Amino acid sequence: MKRNITxxxxxxxxxxxxxxxxxxxxxxxxxQGAFSDTDIIYYEKVVTFxxxxxxxxxxxxxxxxxxxxxxxxxxxxxxxxxxPNMKSSKPIYILMRPCDINGIKRIDxxxxxxxxxxxxxxxxxxxxISFALIECIDGFENCFCVSMNANKxxxxxxxxxxxxxxxxxxxxxxxxxxxxxxxxxVTDASxxxxxxxxxxxxxxxxxxxxxxxxxxxxxxxxxxxIYSDSEFWDEYKNRCxxxxxxxxxxxxxxxxxxxxxxxxDSQNVGERQRVWASCHISKFSMMAGGHEMRKDNASRxxxxxxxxxxxxxxxxxxEKGHMCVGCGRCDDNCPEYISFSMIINKLSARISAxxxxxxx
Amino acid sequence: MINQTYDANNIFIPVPHKIMDIITETEIxxxxxxxxxxxxxxxxxxxxxxxxxxxxxAPISVSxxxxxxxxxxxxxxxxxTNCIHSLKIGDVLxxxxxxxxxxxVDSFAGKHLVIAAGGCGLxxxxxxxxxxxxxxxxxxxxxxxxxxxxxxxxxxxxDIDRWEKxxxxxITLDHGCDLWADRPxxxxxxxxxxxxxxxxxxxxxxxxxxxxxxxxxxxxxxxAGIKKENIIVSMERRMSxxxxxxxxxxIDSTYICCDGxxxxxxxAERFID
Ligand SMILES: Cc1cc2nc3c(=O)[nH]c(=O)nc-3n(C[C@H](O)[C@H](O)[C@H](O)COP(=O)(O)OP(=O)(O)OC[C@H]3O[C@@H](n4cnc5c(N)ncnc54)[C@H](O)[C@@H]3O)c2cc1C
Ligand code: SF4
Ligand code: SF4
Ligand code: FES
Numbered sequence: 113m114k115r116n117i118t119x120x121x122x123x124x125x126x127x128x129x130x131x132x133x134x135x136x137x138x139x140x141x142x143x144q145g146a147f148s149d150t151d152i153i154y155y156e157k158v159v160t161f162x163x164x165x166x167x168x169x170x171x172x173x174x175x176x177x178x179x180x181x182x183x184x185x186x187x188x189x190x191x192x193x194x195x196p197n198m199k200s201s202k203p204i205y206i207l208m209r210p211c212d213i214n215g216i217k218r219i220d221x222x223x224x225x226x227x228x229x230x231x232x233x234x235x236x237x238x239x240x241i242s243f244a245l246i247e248c249i250d251g252f253e254n255c256f257c258v259s260m261n262a263n264k265x266x267x268x269x270x271x272x273x274x275x276x277x278x279x280x281x282x283x284x285x286x287x288x289x290x291x292x293x294x295x296x297x298v299t300d301a302s303x304x305x306x307x308x309x310x311x312x313x314x315x316x317x318x319x320x321x322x323x324x325x326x327x328x329x330x331x332x333x334x335x336x337x338i339y340s341d342s343e344f345w346d347e348y349k350n351r352c353x354x355x356x357x358x359x360x361x362x363x364x365x366x367x368x369x370x371x372x373x374x375x376x377d378s379q380n381v382g383e384r385q386r387v388w389a390s391c392h393i394s395k396f397s398m399m400a401g402g403h404e405m406r407k408d409n410a411s412r413x414x415x416x417x418x419x420x421x422x423x424x425x426x427x428x429x430x431e432k433g434h435m436c437v438g439c440g441r442c443d444d445n446c447p448e449y450i451s452f453s454m455i456i457n458k459l460s461a462r463i464s465a466x467x468x469x470x471x472x
Numbered sequence: 473m474i475n476q477t478y479d480a481n482n483i484f485i486p487v488p489h490k491i492m493d494i495i496t497e498t499e500i501x502x503x504x505x506x507x508x509x510x511x512x513x514x515x516x517x518x519x520x521x522x523x524x525x526x527x528x529x530a531p532i533s534v535s536x537x538x539x540x541x542x543x544x545x546x547x548x549x550x551x552x553t554n555c556i557h558s559l560k561i562g563d564v565l566x567x568x569x570x571x572x573x574x575x576x577v578d579s580f581a582g583k584h585l586v587i588a589a590g591g592c593g594l595x596x597x598x599x600x601x602x603x604x605x606x607x608x609x610x611x612x613x614x615x616x617x618x619x620x621x622x623x624x625x626x627x628x629x630x631d632i633d634r635w636e637k638x639x640x641x642x643i644t645l646d647h648g649c650d651l652w653a654d655r656p657x658x659x660x661x662x663x664x665x666x667x668x669x670x671x672x673x674x675x676x677x678x679x680x681x682x683x684x685x686x687x688x689x690x691x692x693x694x695x696a697g698i699k700k701e702n703i704i705v706s707m708e709r710r711m712s713x714x715x716x717x718x719x720x721x722x723i724d725s726t727y728i729c730c731d732g733x734x735x736x737x738x739x740a741e742r743f744i745d
Binding site for chain 2: 185186188191193195222223226227228229230231232233234235336339340366367368369370371372373374379381382383384389391396397398399400401405406411415418419422423424426427
């Protein structure tokens, strides 16, 4: 079902939707950005149209809804274990741009399919989540979703476009339950779009090209020489300051550590928690006794790069795509202006040069 | 004791296991024998995620097992392992697992098996050695090379005494001493030459120990004509979840916790961290 609606109708619809679902969408926080006088945009529960940041990409990805920054996995009270219940039992809709929907599907692969069994904590919230699409046509400065083949997606139940018949909001609904909720709206004629506008046709569009384009290495086996090429990676040894911001803002970074804590006031009460871990930050690969497998920032950059654009696809298969979806957040947020898309291009150029020279 | 929201699919719930016995191996290593009542029976070389509530969790290899018990040999090195070392018989350790792949003991039938273990690397292969101690007839030949830093670092002395009587066992110390007079001294690599290489094609080698020891020992066996695919190693990496989720143990497209820790040297040699 497709319909062009007024902001009033949208809010009524969201009101009804909120009875059944928690709705998460990007929200702008004035002046809270990393740099002075900058805003930050992150995902929060929303109820009305005006709360939502429609125009810009969110600083942080929506992944923390399904994979929180920090999460208690077990509560310990004396010698008893308690598994915390979920905060809300309501099903969830997340309004996302196509790259982010694809990003969540990338981390699904790790939490649900990698290893001997599913991740209980991820699965129990993931099962409650459905996707809604925020139409994205032009992308933003650092996006390269088209190159990553992550610019399109059809796994959403409803999609919203603001660009078709401004000031009307275009909504396409593919899910019968949501359509029923939509039709259950009771409004008076003064608040709704006139039928000739309401029923005008439209197509939800996707980005077809980005300002940034990356060439992916076109090889089946990454040559061993590139791993140890210090000339190539050393640029990041000092330039990267290991702040981990590229990992925390990335929609597909899914690593975590497990820590136990004891509350100060009582030795008997504590918890085991899971917290985001960053492969750029020291200790990620440190073993007991202090030996660290990747000590310098160059090898950590190499590790992340291959994870994002080589290892993941190699492990999970062609049809799953690369882990990186080209959302560009790593480039948006790096305080050292390190561009990941540039690294990918440099890597591909270096590999093709090697191939042309007949090196292995 | 776990509350009602406990879900059988939640693999992160650790289960308490009673300590039946504690053997002090060295000043920093103790072997804990646990009553295996709940967790699944392990295979040779697998590991458990071992924890103490409110203290921490760590991967620990099974150093031996029977139907109803498992041994864990734990080195005191940090927060959790320090606490474990203060436990007494009758206390409990929390386990989840067993995880990881294992040494393919059945595939060694009829082979000439050589095991080279350095230091606490002996723990994950002790169950394999004891299996063939009991079933020596399954092998064409069995040889054991073990290396320790000093005489005070010897692990499983009570086992080694039995092993030495039944098959060739070379024990070398990096640093000898009066008590070790006339016995092998030097690195384990110096003793690879003493292996019987007369039936090269039939030899399988297991190497466990610190990364450098694995590399140099494997290179010696390769130089002696053993194929890399017939050399099996067990690897240690930083782990948190043990089940392919947390990403800490990943090397290239491999997750050591669930694809390993046991690999052929042919594969392990190509890992770049
Ligand atoms: C497959 C496998 C099998 C193993 N088998 C055995 C075995 O049989 N016997 C044995 O003794 N050991 C074994 N180990 C090693 C054992 O897991 C470690 O010794 C154990 O993790 C030590 O835990 P700890 O809490 O005492 O040490 P800690 O050093 O206190 O902490 C443990 C881990 O947390 C990390 N860490 C510590 N502090 C921080 C911090 N502030 N921030 C981030 N990270 C931190 C360390 O790098 C370390 O990897 C095995 C390891 C693996 C991977
Ligand atoms: S690596 Fe960068 S571009 Fe790729 S998904 Fe992560 S943040 Fe987005
Ligand atoms: S955001 Fe930039 S400086 Fe920070 S860890 Fe990532 S690449 Fe390094
Ligand atoms: S230990 Fe967590 S993925 Fe291997």
